[in-house]
Amino acid sequence: MRPIRPRLALLGAALLAAAPLALAVPTTAAADTTATPTVEEQRLDQAAPQEILRRSGFDDVAPDFARALAGVRSPAEAERVITRAGRALWKHAVDRVQGRGPAGGDLSRDDDRPLYWARLGMTRALGQWQPGFPLTDARRAALLGTLERTSRGEDSLDLPAGQQIKRIVVTGFDPFQLDADVRRSNPSGAAALALDGTTIRTDSGPARVETAVFPVRWADFADGTVERTLLPAFRSGPRRVDAFMTVSQGRVGRFDVERTNGAWRGGYPDNANVSRTETVPIPAGVPTPHSQPQWTTTTLPYEKIVAANTGPVPVYDHTEVTEIPAGGTTPVVRPDGPTPGSTARAGGGGDYLSNEIAYRATLLRDAVGLKAPGGHVHTPVLQFGPGNTDPATGQVTDPDFVHNREAITAQVRSILTVVAGTTR
DSSP, X not given: OOOOOTTSOBOOOOOOOOOOTTSOOOTTOOOOOOOOOOHHHHGXXXXXXXXXXXXXXXXXXXXXXXXXXXXXXSHHHHHHHHHHXXXXXXXXXXXXXXXXXXXXXXXXXXXXXXXXXXXXXHHHHHHHOOOSSOOOHHHHHHHHHHXXXXXXXXXXXXXXXXXXXXXXXXEEEOOOOTTTOTTOOOHHHHHXXXXXXXXXXXXTEEEEEEEEEEOSOXXXXXXXXXXXXXXXXXXXXXXXXXXXXXXXEOBTTOEEEEOEEESEEEXXXXXXXXXXXXXXXXXXXXXXXXXXXXXXXXOSOHHHHHHSOOOSSOEEEEXXXXXXXXXXXXXXXXXXXXXXXXXXXXXXXXXXXXXXXXXXXXXXXXXXXXXXXXXXXXXXXXXXXXTOOOTTTOOSOOHHHHHHHHHXXXXXXXXXXXXXXXXO
């Protein structure tokens, strides 16, 4: 996922760290308040999201969740209900994409958008919930954090132990740039749903894939959602990952293996219409090198990926970055990577959240001493059919749109197979 830059044809709230819910709610708790719907939640009322929910059978998710909340009698019960509902939504989305259970409607099964819009219906219901017991803003925010993590697969990376199987983590993203076209899907999220819990067969043995889908929000990343999700899988132990691949939507008509990631946020608005221009902030308590490096590098087998016949779309080893050279003040584009002592202004994956997830994941890799293939892959832009490009008059789906998304997912799987075959 990359912000639009003049040189390229590109397309492309806060998740708080969970408060300890075991603590008793103070008797002096503030009066219950309900949240104003977020920018993302307000888009729910448009026709396209409602049609996507209806045509996938996900239109009952938020109402059912609201009814479940109405019966909750304590913060502890709220935690249990929300955890169960969030995990059920993630499982429902994975099952639908992978062909298990009823389709729920005529929307193609490979679609990632029902998960996104159903989750927003649930977060809006949680924000407007008025329980019959004291609930502070902080406690409500902690419950929101639980809902976000469980409904994204962030708390359920179920990697198996043992030396007879390899362990791989893949991440995707929510749809984004929705003010321009609320119909948009994100092929990286679709690929994550299609791959979760699957096994890839390679010449060197089977590999189990576990996935999660991340929000397109600066604040969640600053609060450590990436590190909180990946750290248990990156630490030493019998379930440690053998490879990881962060994935997002990038350029038109190409896949890119991003060679270098930069420690810079370029300010492009996120899904909450918030901008951030700053050095990538690392949350307290996260293992990280000191001092914070300006650049990190992929350990994905990019030469093998580029050389392999992974699918119809060309795959590139993308080495370009933007830097301020040592002693300089003006950003310079470098086609072959950063120069010594330079300051990052854009990695190969740009200066948006796709670059940031790659930077955070590879920085964490280095901090904990994980010796494994890992890095970022950009997919092509997912495009609607030629007669369906106007969001004002277009349909929420079309045959070309479905074909393009399915083809991107298939090629992500092929690229991942190359990665899995290079692990020890």
